[in-house]
Amino acid sequence: METRQTTIESPAKWIREARADLGLSVRELGRLAGISYPTVSRIENGHEEPRWDTMQRLLRATGRSLGSATPRPMPIVRLADLTREWRTQRNGRHEPNWTSLRLFADQLHLHPEFTGAAILPAPRRAGSRFFDSLLAAIAEKCADDVGIRRPAWTKTRPGLDTPWESLGTPRILQRNRDQAPPQFMARGLHISESAIFRTHLLRGDAAGARRRDNSRTRRRTR
Numbered sequence: 062m063e064t065r066q067t068t069i070e071s072p073a074k075w076i077r078e079a080r081a082d083l084g085l086s087v088r089e090l091g092r093l094a095g096i097s098y099p100t101v102s103r104i105e106n107g108h109e110e111p112r113w114d115t116m117q118r119l120l121r122a123t124g125r126s127l128g129s130a131t132p133r134p135m136p137i138v139r140l141a142d143l144t145r146e147w148r149t150q151r152n153g154r155h156e157p158n159w160t161s162l163r164l165f166a167d168q169l170h171l172h173p174e175f176t177g178a179a180i181l182p183a184p185r186r187a188g189s190r191f192f193d194s195l196l197a198a199i200a201e202k203c204a205d206d207v208g209i210r211r212p213a214w215t216k217t218r219p220g221l222d223t224p225w226e227s228l229g230t231p232r233i234l235q236r237n238r239d240q241a242p243p244q245f246m247a248r249g250l251h252i253s254e255s256a257i258f259r260t261h262l263l264r265g266d267a268a269g270a271r272r273r274d275n276s277r278t279r280r281r282t283r
Contacts (some may be wrong), residue, residue: 072111073107076120079125084125085177085181093173096115110246119152121172136177140165151195155225159256162199163259166258170258177203180204183212195245199257200214217266238251
């Protein structure tokens with residue numbers, strides 16, 4: 062008699078394969094999804110059938126969502142998409158597209174569960190040692206921030222022999238060095254954290270939105 066795979070096994074297979082594709086451990090997937098790793102292990106081994114919201118959280122942590130029948134990639138920005146986001150200035154200096162890098166960082170601040178899917182796939186070489194190293198530094202910082210292993214590909218992107226720093230007065234340059242993330246400084250990138258990671262601005266926007274919501278609620282209850 063022909064046997065068929067039960068639907069209960071499908072979520073286990075989806076999650077296990079999506080995690081393996083990114084190279085995440087069970088514990089790292091659980092950390093990104095906000096689910097205990099024993100629960101993730103039971104689901105992957107087919108010993109527990111996940112609720113819909115649990116399955117969605119696990120899939121989102123791998124950059125996927127459940128469509129009508131099978132998981133599909135989500136439209137998130139990955140570092141691998143940003144390899145051309147730099148230019149050479151007239152003086153030969155390499156300059157990143159700051160807007161693209163900030164949007165990437167904003168995405169992960171708002172959706173930290175996307176971190177693994179956004180940083181683990183290796184970007185192609187950008188044609189700029191500076192920009193290759195900058196993407197690696199961003200990946201290392203993002204991994205450290207959420208407590209997962211740094212992507213293996215970052216080890217193949219060496220730091221700079223001569224430090225890179227933006228143009229400015231000696232005071233500005235010193236401030237950038239003082240405020241640069243350690244992952245950047247280790248690679249000779251004297252770039253202030255706030256140049257890319259606008260956490261303070263996003264936190265302010267969120268607080269402002271909460272104040273506006275509270276104000277509207279008070280007006281309705283008067």
